[in-house]
Amino acid sequence: MTIAEVETTGTTRPAQRLSPLQWTRRHLFRTWYDALITAGFGALFAWTLVGVVRFLITADYTILRLNLALFMLGSFPRSQLHRPAGALLLIALAVGLAAGALSAQRRDIAAVMGLPYRSGRMREVVRRFWPALLLVVIFLALTETITPTLLAVGAAALGFAGTWVGKRLPVKARKVSWAFLLVLPLAVYFILAGLGGVGWRGWGGLHLNLFLTFAGILLAFPLGLLLALGRRSSLPAVRTLSVAYVEFIRGVPLITLLLMGAFALGLFLPSGLAPGIVTRVLIAITLFESAYIAEVVRGGLQAVPRGQVEAAQALGLSPWKIMRLIVLPQALRATIPAMVGQFISLYKDTTLVGVVGLPEVLSVGQDVNTQPQFLAQGLERLTLPFAGLIFWVGSYTMSREARRLERKLGVGER
C-alpha cells in the first residue's frame, strides 16, 4: 500500500447522515435526564411562544395606530408632511443610485479578474433586508390612510429606478453617486428645515434618531480620524492634546455632555447666539462619538504591519501619501467590525436625547401612555417593545451588512 492510498482511505469516511429522528434521539433524549431537561425547556418554550402569540393576536393596537405619525416624525408640523415625504423619496433615489453604481463596479472588477458575478436578485435583497421590510409592512399595516402605502411604493419604485440608472452610469459618475450619499443628511436637513421650512421645530420620532445617527457618524468620523492621527503625531503638543481630549471624553457619560449641551452651553454664550437644541445635541454627540472613533481607528492603525510603511518609504512616498494610500485604507478595513459596533451603539444612544426633552422614538413610546384615553392601562407593554423593535431592525441590519462587507473586502487580504 502506497502512502497516497493510505491518505485517501484515511480521509474518505462513510458519510454519516442522521435522520431527524436519530438526531433528536442522540442530541435531545440520550439519557433520562437529557429527556427531562428537553421536556422541561420544551414546555417553557412552548408556554412562552403561546403567550407571546396570544398577546400579539389579542392586543389592541389603537395606541400605535393613532400615534404612528408621532413615532415616525414627532410633532413635525402636519401641514408640512410633504417635506419628510420628499426627503424619503430623495433618500430612496440616492441609495438606489449608489447601490446600482456599486453593483456595476463589482461587475467590472469581477470581469477583470475573471470571477463569476451574479447581479443582486430580488430574493437576495429580501434575504438581506427582511427585518427592515418586515418593519415597513408592520408600519403600513398600522396606517389608517392609503397615502403612506403610496409613498412606500413610490420610494421603492424610485429606489429601483435609481438602481437601474446607477448600473448604467459612466464610470466617472459612479463616484458622484457615492458622494451624494455623504451629503444626503445635509440635503435631508434642507428639505425638512430649510426652504422656508420649520427649522428644528417639531423634530422628533424615528426621523430624529436616524438623523442624529447619520449626521453624528458623518461629523464624528473625520474628527475621530484626526484625533487618532494626532495621537500618533511626532509633535508633542498635538499628541498630548489628542490624548487628553480622548481620555477626557471617554471618562464622561454621554448624558453629561447632552445635559451640558442642552442646559449649560446657553450660559456660556450670549443669549441669541446659542444654536438650537437639536444642533447642540448633535454637537455633543459628535464630540462624544469622535473620541470613541479615534480609539477604534487607533486600533486599526496599530494593526498595519511596520513593513508596509517601510516598503512605501523605500519607494520614496511622502509621509502624507503613505498614510493616505497605504496605512489608512488597510487600517480602516481592519476597523470595520469595531466601527460598526460603535455606530450601532450610537444609534441606540440617540435615545438619550429624550432626557433633554427631545421627543425621540423611545420617549414617544413612553409619552403616548400619558394621553388621556390610554392613561394608566399598562400599554407600555405594547409601546416599548414597538420602540425596541424599531431599534433592533436598524442595529441588526447594520451588523449583518458589516459582516457581509468584511467578507467582501476579504478578497484583498494577505
Place this chain on the structure above:
Amino acid sequence: MTNAGALADATHAKGDEIIILEGVDKYFGDFQALRNINMRVGRQEVVVVIGPSGGGKSTLIRCINRLEKHDRGRVVIDGIELTDDIKNIQEVRRETGMVFQQFNLFPHVTVLENVTLAPRQVRRMPKKEAEELAMAMLARVKIPEQARKYPGQLSGGQQQRVAIARALAMQPKVLLFDEPTSALDPEMIKEVLDVMEELAATGITMIVVTHEMGFARAVADRVVFMADGEIVEVGTPEHFFTSPEEARTRQFLAQIL
C-alpha cells in the same frame, strides 16, 4: 589591525562609486549594531553580504536608504549625503529600490497597482504610461499574467517577484535586497534567484543580503562577510570561498557549507 588589508580591499571598487559608507556606527539603545563600517560600491557592481544572524547585515543596507538612521559616519548615495534633510532622504529613496524578506506588498491593491503606485505618486507619471511601464517590469519578472490579481492570491515566489517589479518600476540606480529568499518555500527560491541573476546581468548596482551561497558564488562581484556589526572580510567570490583569511570567516563557512 589584522584585517587592514581586507578593509583596503573593501574600499576599492571598480568604476566610479555610487555608494560610500565611511565610519558608520549604528546603535539600538546600548546595543551597537554597526561598528565603523567602511564600504564603497561602484556603479554596476553586485555586492553580496553574508554572515551570521544578528551580525548587522540588514541594518547595513537599511542605512543605505535611511530606513535606519546611522549614528556616526557618512553615508553618500550617488553624490547625495544622507542627513536629517528630508529632501535628501526622499531623493535617495527615489534612486534606490528595496526588496524585503517579507515581500511587504500592499495587500489592498492589485499587483498592477502595487507596481504603478510609486511611479504615479512619486514620479507623477500619467496612469497609462505607468501601467505600460509596470507591465514591462512584470514581464521582466515573468508574471505579467498576474497583474489584475491581489497579492494574497499569489504564491510566495510570485509575490517576491512582484516586489522586485515594484522596486524596478521606479527605475532605481541601486537595488537593495534584504534576504529576499529567506521567507520562501524551497521550491520557490530558484525562480526568485533566477530573476535576480538576470537583473545583475543588466548592469544595475545591487547589494544583496542573503544566505544563498550558490548565488553569491555565481553572481557577486564582491562578497562582504559581516559579523558582530563589523565588516570582517571582503573579497571576490573565488578568493572568499576558496581561501578566506579570517578565522571567523572560515568558521562561518565551515558551518554552512
